[in-house]
Amino acid sequence: MCAQSKRDAYRDTLTHVDEQGDVRMVDVSDKAVTKRVAVAEGTILMHPETQAMVLEDRAKKGDVLACARIAGVMAAKRTSELIPMCHPLMITKAKVEIEPIGPETRADGRAGFHVLATTGVTGVTGIEMEALTAASVACLTVYDMCKAVDRGMEIVDVRLLRKEGGRSGLWERKEPVTATHDGAGADTEPAAEDAANASVAEPAGEHADPVPGSSPAGALSESADKPHAPAFAFVGYQNSGKTTLVEKVIANLTARGLRVGSVKHHGHARFDIDAPGKDSWRHARAGSRHVAIVSPDRCAEYRDTGREQDVRELLAHYTDVDVVIVEGYKSAGLTNVIVAREGMDDLRGKNSLDLLNKQTVALACDERLARKARQEGVPVIIYDINDANGIAALIERLVRQHNER
Numbered sequence: 440m441c442a443q444s445k446r447d448a449y450r451d452t453l454t455h456v457d458e459q460g461d462v463r464m465v466d467v468s469d470k471a472v473t474k475r476v477a478v479a480e481g482t483i484l485m486h487p488e489t490q491a492m493v494l495e496d497r498a499k500k501g502d503v504l505a506c507a508r509i510a511g512v513m514a515a516k517r518t519s520e521l522i523p524m525c526h527p528l529m530i531t532k533a534k535v536e537i538e539p540i541g542p543e544t545r546a547d548g549r550a551g552f553h554v555l556a557t558t559g560v561t562g563v564t565g566i567e568m569e570a571l572t573a574a575s576v577a578c579l580t581v582y583d584m585c586k587a588v589d590r591g592m593e594i595v596d597v598r599l600l601r602k603e604g605g606r607s608g609l610w611e612r613k614e615p616v617t618a619t620h621d622g623a624g625a626d627t628e629p630a631a632e633d634a635a636n637a638s639v640a641e642p643a644g645e646h647a648d649p650v651p652g653s654s655p656a657g658a659l660s661e662s663a664d665k666p667h668a669p670a671f672a673f674v675g676y677q678n679s680g681k682t683t684l685v686e687k688v689i690a691n692l693t694a695r696g697l698r699v700g701s702v703k704h705h706g707h708a709r710f711d712i713d714a715p716g717k718d719s720w721r722h723a724r725a726g727s728r729h730v731a732i733v734s735p736d737r738c739a740e741y742r743d744t745g746r747e748q749d750v751r752e753l754l755a756h757y758t759d760v761d762v763v764i765v766e767g768y769k770s771a772g773l774t775n776v777i778v779a780r781e782g783m784d785d786l787r788g789k790n791s792l793d794l795l796n797k798q799t800v801a802l803a804c805d806e807r808l809a810r811k812a813r814q815e816g817v818p819v820i821i822y823d824i825n826d827a828n829g830i831a832a833l834i835e836r837l838v839r840q841h842n843e844r
Contacts, residue, residue, distance in 0.1 A: 475604030479570035490550035511535035511577035532559030670763035675778035687827030700760035704767030781807035
């Protein structure tokens with residue numbers, strides 16, 4: 440039996456119950472007007488394939504996360520219509536943020552999304568219920584959008600994290616969140632386990648033991664004046680699952696102690712600078728062609744180049760990491776991992792096995808395509824598309840071999 444913690448309330452009576460035991464709305468007319476802020480969180484867990492569907496925008500109902508964020512904000516504004524004794528508030532702030540949770544961070548291997556809701560008001564009563572309602576409804580919206588493919592999703596850990604303002608002042612949750620991020624999957628598997636978990640076709644020729652920098656195009660070669668970290672490109676056709684796998688591999692390599700950098704190719708001609716409404720975005724909208732953001736420990740620059748930046752030029756800047764994970768750049772000649780799904784190949788009339796070349800070190804795919812690859816004698820290691828741990832172990836080994844050369 441776990442020890443009970445002390446209650447953090449400052450009274451022993453329920454304010455929503457009167458002397459006769461009847462519920463009531465609290466009279467707040469004599470309370471002081473203060474600035475009040477509340478932060479709440481919630482988590483929705485699901486199968487990794489469901490998370491991949493959301494992140495790759497393949498849900499039939501539309502953009503799941505955008506809809507959930509809007510629903511959370513709307514719910515915050517309508518809280519008094521849902522919770523009987525809540526006061527209607529003139530909310531001054533409502534923000535919902537949603538971040539993915541990788542399956543490697545949980546012992547049960549489930550993926551999901553973490554919701555963080557922040558609400559604010561200048562008034563005479565607290566705004567905790569609005570934050571909690573926003574987090575809850577955002578999670579419920581994700582469930583509604585995805586229930587057709589995953590009815591086993593689970594909403595957990597809806598809780599208040601922080602409130603400030605009012606008579607009780609500042610309150611913050613002190614215990615760590617353990618149900619969502621328990622650190623599982625952070626241990627490095629030995630190379631023997633990596634080999635056991637992968638299906639390996641018979642190596643042949645230069646495929647037998649490829650190392651970063653072996654490309655004849657010199658994409659990963661290091662020059663004396665601008666050395667850079669070895670780079671691995673994750674390539675595949677659209678909606679093959681590259682982004683989801685790359686995110687998992689980055690997290691896994693980081694857990695193994697490697698400093699990881701990343702490059703992502705954007706398929707459209709232009710992209711917005713930062714998020715709409717942020718200062719950098721406003722500078723760009725005003726006409727600035729070169730925007731820099733600087734903080735005490737991080738900086739970023741956005742600028743117009745007049746042409747697409749060559750990946751080799753980008754990699755020359757990666758001198759502060761151990762490995763670079765590149766998403767895209769099929770034709771750049773980088774050491775690469777092919778990411779593929781047989782169903783997406785069928786839909787697009789493509790064959791992802793055509794992407795394999797002398798720089799390919801692994802194929803990450805579903806079981807149908809794995810069987811096809813084995814039948815065709817593909818001479819690279821074949822991984823399940825969700826086996827980020829195995830792929831990270833391979834990359835770690837190749838980086839180590841590269842550094843020992």
